[in-house]
Amino acid sequence: MIRAFAAGVASLLATLLVASVVIFAAMQVLPGDPAQVMLGVNARPDTLAALREQLGLDQPLAVRYWTWVSGLLTGNPGVSHTYAVPVSDLIAARLGVSLPLAALALALAVAIGLPLGMWAAARRGRAVDRGVLIVAQLGIAVPNFWLAMLLVLLFAVTLRWLPPGGFPGWDAGAGPALLALVLPAVALALPQSAILAQVMRQSLVDVLAQDFVRTARAKGLTRGQALRRHALRNAFIPILSVLGLQFPFLLAGTIIIENVFFLPGIGRLVFQAVNQRDLIVVQSVVMLLVAIVAVVNLLVGLAYAAVDPRVRRAA
Amino acid sequence: MNRDFLNARLLAGAIIVGGVCLMALISLVWTPYDPLKLDIANRFAPPGPRHWLGTDQLGRDVLSLLMRGAVGPVGVSISAVTIGLVVGATAGMLAASSGGVASYATLRTSDFLFAFPALLIAILLRETLGPGMLNAMVAIGIFYIPIFIRVSYGASLPVWRSGYVAAARVAGRGSLWIATVHVLPNIAGVLTVHTSVQLSLGVLAEASLSYIGLGVQPPQPSWGRMLLEAQTLLPISPLLAIAPGLAIMVTVMGFNLLGAGLRQALDPRGAFIPESEAVR
Numbered sequence: 001m002i003r004a005f006a007a008g009v010a011s012l013l014a015t016l017l018v019a020s021v022v023i024f025a026a027m028q029v030l031p032g033d034p035a036q037v038m039l040g041v042n043a044r045p046d047t048l049a050a051l052r053e054q055l056g057l058d059q060p061l062a063v064r065y066w067t068w069v070s071g072l073l074t075g076n077p078g079v080s081h082t083y084a085v086p087v088s089d090l091i092a093a094r095l096g097v098s099l100p101l102a103a104l105a106l107a108l109a110v111a112i113g114l115p116l117g118m119w120a121a122a123r124r125g126r127a128v129d130r131g132v133l134i135v136a137q138l139g140i141a142v143p144n145f146w147l148a149m150l151l152v153l154l155f156a157v158t159l160r161w162l163p164p165g166g167f168p169g170w171d172a173g174a175g176p177a178l179l180a181l182v183l184p185a186v187a188l189a190l191p192q193s194a195i196l197a198q199v200m201r202q203s204l205v206d207v208l209a210q211d212f213v214r215t216a217r218a219k220g221l222t223r224g225q226a227l228r229r230h231a232l233r234n235a236f237i238p239i240l241s242v243l244g245l246q247f248p249f250l251l252a253g254t255i256i257i258e259n260v261f262f263l264p265g266i267g268r269l270v271f272q273a274v275n276q277r278d279l280i281v282v283q284s285v286v287m288l289l290v291a292i293v294a295v296v297n298l299l300v301g302l303a304y305a306a307v308d309p310r311v312r313r314a315a
Numbered sequence: 316m317n318r319d320f321l322n323a324r325l326l327a328g329a330i331i332v333g334g335v336c337l338m339a340l341i342s343l344v345w346t347p348y349d350p351l352k353l354d355i356a357n358r359f360a361p362p363g364p365r366h367w368l369g370t371d372q373l374g375r376d377v378l379s380l381l382m383r384g385a386v387g388p389v390g391v392s393i394s395a396v397t398i399g400l401v402v403g404a405t406a407g408m409l410a411a412s413s414g415g416v417a418s419y420a421t422l423r424t425s426d427f428l429f430a431f432p433a434l435l436i437a438i439l440l441r442e443t444l445g446p447g448m449l450n451a452m453v454a455i456g457i458f459y460i461p462i463f464i465r466v467s468y469g470a471s472l473p474v475w476r477s478g479y480v481a482a483a484r485v486a487g488r489g490s491l492w493i494a495t496v497h498v499l500p501n502i503a504g505v506l507t508v509h510t511s512v513q514l515s516l517g518v519l520a521e522a523s524l525s526y527i528g529l530g531v532q533p534p535q536p537s538w539g540r541m542l543l544e545a546q547t548l549l550p551i552s553p554l555l556a557i558a559p560g561l562a563i564m565v566t567v568m569g570f571n572l573l574g575a576g577l578r579q580a581l582d583p584r585g586a587f588i589p590e591s592e593a594v595r
Binding site: 011014015018019023026027029137138140141142143145146149150152153157248249251252255256259260270271274282286289290293294297 | 423426427429430431432433434435438439440441442443515519522523526527542545546549550553556557559560563564565567568571
């Protein structure tokens with residue numbers, strides 16, 4: 001277990017190092033000089049040169065890369081050109097919207113998907129099972145941003161129960177802020193829960209067909225007891241891997257959904273920054289997102305080993 | 316082809332996918348109206364005999380937009396999967412043949428690429444390739460590469476250890492020759508099933524990219540872009556938002572059904588993909 005952990009961390013660090021080089025390089029080939037974009041086409045050459053110097057754009061590539069990476073490590077990757085505030089402050093403020101949104105969506109997806117999947121597996125082949133499978137097929141095929149628009153049409157435009165978009169900020173109190181996150185979280189969660197329901201059902205059906213479940217039943221346990229005490233733990237193993245595989249989609253979905261609802265999160269930040277050539281913000285946010293995906297992959301791998309002793313021994 | 320091969324899901328999926336592809340192709344040479352022609356006097360026309368699905372905020376015929384709008388999602392999805400399949404399957408098969416450093420390097424690269432969601436690749440490539448269909452194709456294609464590396468690596472590993480591959484080696488054949496002649500036919504079934512499942516994901520990904528402005532560019536219509544334009548008009552004309560969304564959903568379901576049907580036909584015992592991981 002300790003060796004698996006060390007190997008995982010080493011691989012994570014290597015991934016992050018290579019990612020930082022790739023992301024930095026991708027930003028350097030962008031046509032369009034940030035200084036030119038900020039000052040406009042009529043800027044005087046000496047003003048341009050002065051701004052380039054102020055932004056550090058006159059430094060050699062290696063120096064700029066090192067300044068950025070060492071800044072990332074100390075939690076201060078630089079100052080945003082357009083917002084004129086430290087990138088770390090900007091990201092921290094935006095995470096205050098994106099993290100609660102992603103967490104709420106994940107919690108909803110699990111709370112809806114897993115019970116539905118268990119219910120369908122327990123009633124395998126009956127009407128409930130077929131119904132869940134059909135609904136899940138539909139849910140998987142729905143683009144989340146379209147679902148978001150339909151939810152807005154119903155709950156914001158027609159019924160007027162919830163706000164159609166925007167974010168009042170946490171300063172205005174938790175109530176209004178959470179209300180603003182409800183529709184985005186539901187739009188993100190429903191397609192995810194459809195996937196989870198399908199995986200949960202199939203996984204449980206597979207496990208219930210195995211010998212040890214039959215043995216448990218033969219010992220005199222009821223179907224429910226066998227399911228709870230023996231089958232569930234085993235059935236959760238594929239759920240873990242699917243949660244890991246789906247995580248990048250949840251993240252990408254969060255970025256898109258923030259743009260649908262005009263939420264001031266990481267997703268809107270990165271789009272505005274791309275348009276304004278605010279390179280330091282773009283590369284820092286992309287780096288952060290890649291790091292999150294890589295860490296989640298590592299955690300899923302470790303959780304896998306913790307849940308399944310067979311994986312632990314193989315490692 | 317026996318009767319087991321033509322199961323209901325395969326048939327339904329093939330009809331939907333075939334229909335959508337046909338519609339996209341036809342739209343390139345014929346649509347009821349020119350999908351780019353504005354007719355401001357006739358905007359927000361309700362569905363009727365002249366415009367079956369009505370007109371949009373600029374008086375464009377919605378049915379024509381919907382037909383031409385299929386070109387982006389279908390075209391991008393197919394090209395992206397082709398990129399992922401060709402690069403990923405080649406790399407995966409060769410990595411399985413050699414073992415050692417090359418194999419390790421390929422698998423590590425694949426793990427590395429896995430940390431980049433397609434959306435981030437599209438953001439990083441946007442300025443280099445310019446926002447547009449090419450950007451979406453390449454970004455989604457790169458995203459597919461590690462998926463196909465993993466699939467083809469795992470599937471071809473046992474083939475490389477077989478007797479006939481050893482015989483071909485003794486006969487002096489190179490790895491690329493053996494991969495093409497012996498390994499590829501053996502893993503073609505697995506790749507086919509994964510390809511059709513990934514195509515459905517490609518349609519969703521293209522729609523998302525076009526929706527946030529990284530895919531098909533105006534004035535060319537695309538389902539994702541149509542949804543973006545319809546968003547502010549929701550209270551006035553909900554149909555403008557409902558039609559393209561339904562089109563995306565039906566197409567994605569078509570590819571999913573095709574994948575499920577192919578899996579049932581080619582892999583009845585579930586050896587290609589464990590059923591529990593076959594969802595996407």
